[in-house]
Amino acid sequence: MIFTLPSKKTDSQQVEKKAATGAVKELLRLSKPYTPQLLLACLCVFVVNAAFLIQPLLLQRVIDHFLIGRSVSHGLDSIGGLALLYLTVSAAGGASSYIQALIVGKAGQSLVHQLRVNVFSIIQRLPLPYLDRTSSGRLITRATNDTSEITEFYTDVLITLVKDIMLLIGIVYIMLSLSLSLTLVSFTVIPVIVFLVFYIKNRIKKNFFYMKHFIGRINGFIAESISGMKVIQIFRAEKEKEEQFLKLNGQYFATTLIQVRLNSVLKPASDMFQSLAIAILVWYSVGKISGGMLQIGVLYAFTTYIKQFFAPIADLADKYTSIQSALVSTERIFELIHEEDSLEDTDSGLPMERLNGTIEFRHVWFSYNDTDWVLKDVSFVIKKGQTAAFIGETGAGKTTIINLINGFYRVQKGEILIDGVNINDIRLDDLRRNVSVVLQDVFLFSGTIRDNITLGDDIAEEAVQYALQASCAESFVKDFPAGITEPVTERGSTFSAGQRQLISFARAIAHNPAIFVLDEATANIDTHTEKLIQQAVDNIANGRTTLIIAHRLSTIAGADLIIAMKEGRIAEKGHPRELFEQGGYYAKLLNESRSHAFSS
Structure with a gap:
C-alpha cells in the first residue's frame, strides 16, 4: 500500500x-x-x-x-x-x-x-x-x-x-x-x-x-x-x-x-x-x-x-x-x-438514389444500452406502396423502429432490409434522402417558411408550391403578409401547433420521399387539422410506402397493414378488418378508443 x-x-x-x-x-x-x-x-x-x-x-x-x-x-x-x-x-x-x-x-x-x-x-x-x-x-x-x-x-x-x-x-x-x-x-x-x-x-x-x-x-x-x-x-x-x-x-x-x-x-x-x-x-x-x-x-x-x-x-x-x-x-x-x-459517413455504401420502399425486419433485436432490449425478435414485411400503422402502448418500441429505418442506430441482432438490401450497406445519404419524417414535436428553424420547407436543398418552386397544396398548408400560408417568405422565429413560436405541423408536413412532401413516416404527427393537434393531415396523407400515399405511428386509431382506419407492438415484441399484425374480427389486441385497443370517444 x-x-x-x-x-x-x-x-x-x-x-x-x-x-x-x-x-x-x-x-x-x-x-x-x-x-x-x-x-x-x-x-x-x-x-x-x-x-x-x-x-x-x-x-x-x-x-x-x-x-x-x-x-x-x-x-x-x-x-x-x-x-x-x-x-x-x-x-x-x-x-x-x-x-x-x-x-x-x-x-x-x-x-x-x-x-x-x-x-x-x-x-x-x-x-x-x-x-x-x-x-x-x-x-x-x-x-x-x-x-x-x-x-x-x-x-x-x-x-x-x-x-x-x-x-x-x-x-x-x-x-x-x-x-x-x-x-x-x-x-x-x-x-x-x-x-x-x-x-x-x-x-x-x-x-x-x-x-x-x-x-x-x-x-x-x-x-x-x-x-x-x-x-x-x-x-x-x-x-x-x-x-x-x-x-x-x-x-x-x-x-x-x-x-x-x-x-x-x-x-x-x-x-x-x-x-x-x-x-x-x-x-x-x-x-x-x-x-x-x-x-x-x-x-x-x-x-x-x-x-x-x-x-x-x-x-x-x-x-x-x-x-x-x-x-x-x-x-x-x-x-x-x-x-x-x-462519425456518420453519409457518402460511403451502396448507391441507391431512388428506393422502391419495400421494408423488411428479420428477427431484429435492439437495445440503446446493449443490456435492456427495446425490440425483441421483431419481424415484418411492408411492401412498396403499402400504408402500415404501428400501434401500442408508450415504450412498446414503435418510435425505435422509425429510428432504425432512418439509420440512426444499428441493430445488435438480426437485419433490416430495404428493397432486399441490408440497410447498413446502403449509402446513408441516399437512405435519408428517400425517407421523410413528420414528428410529433415539430422543430422549425429561424428563417422563412420556404427555408423551413427546403432546408437549403435546391428544390424547384413548383415542388414547393405542390408541397404546400398537398399538405393543405397553402390555406393559411397565403394569408400571411409575406406569404411563403413569412419570417419564422426560433422554433416557430409565433405559429400554432397545427400550422407548425402542416409546415413540417410540407417539408416532408417537398423532398419527394420513397418512404413517408408520420411519428404520432396527429397527437397534439385539433380535429380539423387532423382531417387536413389525413387528406394530405391520401394525396401523397399513392406509390409511396407510408408508415404511421398513431395513438388515435381513427387516423389509421385506411391502413393496409397494422403492426401491434407490446413490450418490444409484435403482438399481432395484419389488415385492420382481419385483426378486428380476430378480437385480439388491436380490437381491444379499438374498442377502448371508441368507448373513450363516446364517454367524452
Whole structure:
C-alpha cells in the first residue's frame, strides 16, 4: 500500500503530461498552413527584440563615454548620432510590432474560423448514440468558449510567448557578454521563481478543467431552460430553476475565485523578485564602482536588462493561465474532433438514389444500452406502396423502429432490409434522402417558411408550391403578409401547433420521399387539422410506402397493414378488418378508443 499511491500519482502525472504534449502538437498542426505568416511574424519579433536589446547598450555608451568619460566624437558615434540611432531603432521596433500584430491577428482569426467550422461540421455528423449521452451544453461550449480560448492563444499568447523567449535568450547573452559576475548575481532569485511557477501550475490546469466543466453545464442549463420556459412558467417553477442556477453558478464562481487567487500570485511575485534582484545587484556593485572595477553605464544597462528580463517573466506568468486554458480547450476540442472515426459517413455504401420502399425486419433485436432490449425478435414485411400503422402502448418500441429505418442506430441482432438490401450497406445519404419524417414535436428553424420547407436543398418552386397544396398548408400560408417568405422565429413560436405541423408536413412532401413516416404527427393537434393531415396523407400515399405511428386509431382506419407492438415484441399484425374480427389486441385497443370517444 505504501508504494501504490505514489505510483498512481505518477501515472496521473504522466497522463496529464501526455495530454498536454498532445494538445501542443495539435495546436502546432493547426498552425501548419499558416507557417509563412508566422515565420514573417517571428522575423518582426526578432526586430522588435533587437530594438529592446540595443537601446540599453546605446545609453550605456552615452553614459560611460560622453557623460562620465567626457569623450568628444563626431558623426554616428556621438551624443547626437547615438540619439538619432536610438530614435531609428525605436521606430523600427514600433513598426515591426505593428506589422507582427496584423499578421498574427489575421492568421489567428483565420485559423480559429476554420476550427469553428470543423467543430460545427463534426457536431452535425455525430451519431445519435453519442448525442444521447452528451449534453448540448458541452457541445455548445466546445464550439464557442473553447474556440475563443484558442483564438486568444494564437492572437495574443503564441507570438508573445515566442517574443518573450527570444528576448530572454538575447538578454542573457548580452548580460554574459558584459559581465559574468553581475549576471550570476542578477539571477540569484531565478530558482525561487521557477519553483513558484512549477508549484502552482498543476493547480491552475486542474482548476481550468473544473471551470470548463461548470461553464458547459451552465450553457446546457440555460439552453434547456429557454427551450422549456413555457413549462417552467405554467408550473410556476421559476424559483426552483433559479435556485438550481444559483447553485450551479455558485460552483463556477468558486472555481473562478480559485483562478483569481492563483493568478494574483504570479505577477506580484515576479515584480517583487525583480526589485529584489536589482537591490542585490546595486548592493554588490557599489564596491565595484568605488574601486573603479565597474562602470556606471554598465550598472545602468544591467538594471535595465533585469527589468527587461523580469518583464517577459511577469508576462509569461500572466500568460501562463491563458496557455493552460488554451491547452485545456484544445484537449476538449480535439477530444471531439477525434470522434471523427465514429462519425456518420453519409457518402460511403451502396448507391441507391431512388428506393422502391419495400421494408423488411428479420428477427431484429435492439437495445440503446446493449443490456435492456427495446425490440425483441421483431419481424415484418411492408411492401412498396403499402400504408402500415404501428400501434401500442408508450415504450412498446414503435418510435425505435422509425429510428432504425432512418439509420440512426444499428441493430445488435438480426437485419433490416430495404428493397432486399441490408440497410447498413446502403449509402446513408441516399437512405435519408428517400425517407421523410413528420414528428410529433415539430422543430422549425429561424428563417422563412420556404427555408423551413427546403432546408437549403435546391428544390424547384413548383415542388414547393405542390408541397404546400398537398399538405393543405397553402390555406393559411397565403394569408400571411409575406406569404411563403413569412419570417419564422426560433422554433416557430409565433405559429400554432397545427400550422407548425402542416409546415413540417410540407417539408416532408417537398423532398419527394420513397418512404413517408408520420411519428404520432396527429397527437397534439385539433380535429380539423387532423382531417387536413389525413387528406394530405391520401394525396401523397399513392406509390409511396407510408408508415404511421398513431395513438388515435381513427387516423389509421385506411391502413393496409397494422403492426401491434407490446413490450418490444409484435403482438399481432395484419389488415385492420382481419385483426378486428380476430378480437385480439388491436380490437381491444379499438374498442377502448371508441368507448373513450363516446364517454367524452
